[in-house]
Amino acid sequence: MFFCPFAYEHWTHPPFAAHVSEDGFIYARGTQDMKGIGMMNLEAVRNLKNAGVRLKRTVHISFVPDEEIGGQEGMRVFSESEEFKKLNIGFGTDESIPNPGPNVLITFHGERTSRQIKITARSNPGHGALLGEDTAGEKLYYIIDKFMKLRAEEKRKLDERNLWFGDVTTINLTQLEGGVQVNVLPESLSASFDIRIATDVDHDEFEEMILRWCKEAGQDVTLEYLVKNPQVNNTKIDDSNLFWVAIKKAANEM
Template identity: 50%
Template sequence: MSKAEWENNEEIKIFREYLRIPSVHPNVDYKPCVEFLQRQAESIGLALDVSYPVNDSNPVVVLKWLGKQPELPAIMLNSHMDVVPVFPEKWTYDPFGAEMDEAGNIYARGTQDTKGIGTQYLGAIRALKASGYQPKRTVLVTFVPDEEVGGYLGMREWIHTEQFKSLNVGFSLDEGSSSLDDAYYVYYGERTAWHLRFKIHGNAGHGSLLLPNTAGVKLNYIVNKMMEFRESQVKRLGSDKSLFFGDVTTVNLTRLSGGVQSNVVPSLLEVVFDLRIALDVDLAAFEQQIRDWCEQAGGGIDLEFEQKDVYVPPTKVDATNGFWVAFEQATKKLNLKIRPHVCPGGTDSRFLRAVGIPALGFSPICDTPILLHDHDEYVRAETYLHGIEVYKKIIPAVANV
């Protein structure tokens, strides 16, 4: 197809309209997104419900396609409306202009994360309904807020509401990521996220003295231990080509603070680490190891968890999970190569898995740079349209389990 043909394609028009809504952090205004989705629901013929599980600024939008057997657990197709901040000077095009170049690349924040899958779901359902198809299970297309800053004003609280429980969700599809080759990533689990703050107390005094047990000495010990562990994970990943990014534990120093003046030895220094802990790690033993390092450093170190997620069992990707079997069979019929992986980042699927709902992360994008949260985020028009065709096979497959 040519650029003109892509620009005149109705599904591409809908996608670009959604991309032009600047639902960007901080202080997201979701009203234009809700209005857009109301128009989509009306045009497709889907029931729409808007709820506010936490506050009036963070809506959850549910579009419902009633199944032939609505008593069966429903299929949820999830995406989030919010997007991360942009630095316009780093972009080739307006990040909310949804501009298309001559090659058919559509540039906008949210093309990959995750406005694309949201409108692809709708495009697939539009085509399926037009063909007269009705799923066995009810299909719910959900658009949630706040995912990009933790989901605490969206999915995390919504799953505990009576409204969510009444939906009787049995399986969910949510965001994945692009891949750099011709295979598609499918995420079946996520690592455990910890944000650790070390508040390191020590002897204070004049900067000209070699004082014992200073906060700086203790800080050095802690940072070295954490970085040594980090290096062990780098080597593990590099030495075993079968491992994916999500199979190892990541450790990153993200914040340092403390001190009052350059010639005063401070009584307190603080350092924060972001950890994403692999599924095979014993969390209790790992925490004890970190606490032992604090004692070995000289004590006087308070360990605070800014975030301490619990272990969430991954979704089974074998014959015991009928939804996985249906998903896999659909991809085989489409001649798609898929690679099941543990997701390197965090998505709303972790909240669903935590309450026993199997969930897969999947974005039908391959042979494309991974540009989630990056400058010049884009997706090719032909890739986007192909994704609708993929969902036209996958949605009926899982909805008919």
């Protein structure tokens, strides 16, 4: 469950105080997503060190900001720095999620592609008492309807096939912008969508679909990418991947 950090009425302690209760629980913004996992990683490192385990390579654990909005000011800046290049990183993993119960170890070998887009529909402004042709509202409604129908189809697949969120494309309308006042037809209206494209979807075809919708909606409907991450192929999970072989071996032994 996620609470807005400023909705103080939902918090038993101030969300930015990192309050530690008498029984050792920490109440703070981000303890579930995902600082709790970070603490588990640090605890694993401590256990390995206390057990005298010597690894063949150095393990670095990093805590960086800005992950939820693409990491442009966080991990990207760090990864382009000389300090990062000197670390000679072989591979990386993200924070992942807690395991759902005992005797279960969930591993992920791929990630959906994040695309954040803004669709803007433009038309001639006019008076709200009229029924103008090809208004920005009509055009944007066409686009929103297309995305909501696709969203409903992906949700149906998620529910009927008992899939994970990572198996489907998620689409959410997150921002609406435009308009001057209630009785004026706006010159432009915009809708922004947060999209996570499933790993089995052709990215070029997905983009062509959106551009086709923009064309069908009418003139002066444009697509702008706020975030356009490249597609990254899934990591192989067979004997050619030594990292996977090591994880599988360790899990079987446990």
